[in-house]
Amino acid sequence: MALPLSQIPQEVIREVRNRKWLAFFAFVVVSFAILGAGFLWPYKYQSDVVIFVDDKNIITPLMEGRAVTTEISDRISAAKELLLSRTVIEKVATDSSIFGEAPADQESIEKRIAYVRSGVAVRPRGDSYFSIGFKSTSQMESFRTAQRLAQLFIEETKNRKRVESRGAYEFIDKQVKGYEQQLADAETRLKQFLSEHNDGTEEQGNARMAQLRNQLELAKLEQEELITRTASLEEQLAGVRPTIRQGRSQDSYSERIRILEERLDSLRLQYHDTYPDIVILQEQLAELRKQQRAAARRPNTRRSLSGEDAVNPLYQELSASLSTTRADMATVKTRIASLEKLMEEQTLRMERIQANKARYSELTRDMEVNREIYDDLLKRREKARVSMHLDIEGQGLNYRINEPAQYPREPAGPKFSMFAIAGLFLGMAAPFGALAGILQVDPRIRASKQLEDDIGLPVLIEIPKVRTPYEKRLDRKVTLLVGVFALLAAVIYIAVVVLAYLGVV
Helix, strand or coil, rough: CCCHHHHHHHHHHHHHHHHHHHHHHHHHHHHHHHHHHHHHCEEEEEHHHHEEECCCCHHHHCCCCCCCCCCCCCHHHHHHHHCCCCHHHHHHCHHHHCCCCCCCCHHHHHHHHHHHHEEEEEEEECCCCCEEEEEEHHHHHHHEEEEHCCCCCCCCHHHHHHHHHHHHHHHHHHHHHHHHHHHHHHHHHHHHHHCCCCCCCCCHHHHHHHHHHHHHHHHHHHHHHHEEEEEEHHHHHHCCCEEEECCCCCHHHEEEEEHHHHHHCCCCCCHHHHHHCHHHHHHHHHHHHHHHHHHHHCCCCCCCCCCEECCHHHHHHHHHHHHHHHHHHHHHHHHHHHHHHHHHHHHHHHHHHHHHHHHHHHHHHHHHHHHHHHHHHHHHHHHHHHHHHHHHHHHEEECCCCCCCCCCCCECCCCHHHHHHHHHHHHHHHHHHHHHHHHHCCCCCCCCCHHHHHHHHCCCCCCCCCCCHHHHHHHHHHHHHHHHHHHHHHHHHHHHHHHHHHHCC
């Protein structure tokens, strides 16, 4: 059963007193084993090159918005990925200035590549710095490898930037040429469509339809006027005799006056009194009335029954007007028929315009979309061109060696001094730690509290261990002897450590 924690220190000290030689041997074995591990530990040396990320040079504000400099979002992971790539690692592994002559067989080369890859370390050094290091058991090897890795990283970065910017420019240029051809094809299709479908626009068709509709309405109004005029002339013509009988009696003056008055009334329906024909008729009527009054004053005047038939001028004039009106009506009917036919043709034209409108919109939309993309690609191509020249000139994002590789003087990781100190202290703590662990798994009852807590038996009294004077003297001698041997072991331990630092061991 487990020993209470409060009793552990007391029991550990008692066990150490009872097993002094075992504790001594544990101290010696642990301390000298750790010291031996310090001698056998394969020490590695690491050399680092600090790289400065120059992404804020004077070109950046000058070319902002006009060029895109090559950037790396996660510089550490990108640098590590580049350094661990097959291209870079193989160049380092086959470098004769670092490892000597390259092995002939491929298996040895692969082993050396795996060895170089396992020793590469990339670590951040602030916002604009990171280090490229290499760890090896050889100081010169780690120094030269770190130098070579930094050189290859900067070279490969510049080459990749140039290749990336050139590839981007060539890709965009290819797209520009493709969209330029598509835009030319779209313009050709639009021109061909407009040349084949020359019905005009919808606005022109609506304007032409409104014009024809107005002309048709005016023609119909004119037709109604001519119908009314024809009916009026026919009614007037029905009330006029085609011929008149002229004689030399007084009645002949009355008949002629009546005819002229009817003609005057007919003209007044169409013209004002200032019309020349009306003025002439008024003068003729005045002269006939004057002659009639003169004939009436003669005493020997009598009615004459003799005379001759003559064409009635009013009837002749009304007939002529009726013929003219009927001719005008036929003309208006022909114009109305022509306008209705034109309207039917215009309706068909409007249907064609509506049918062509969708096709025209599609062609126009394709051309506008291609033109918009083409203009955008032109701008992007110019940006890519400037970006490519920036990368060629070494502007934009650059990597510079801020601190070159230093020859490593001390190994990286745990040193011999750490093993020496750790061996001495762990050797002294080993017996106590081992006994504390044994006490936790020891099933024997060592304290009264174990009976009370675990089993529930009450403990009335605890009898301590009693030693005789002989046992006490013997225990003091053993303690003194163990102390002497422990001191001797410590002196030997320190001597070995000093000799190791002096290079004797």
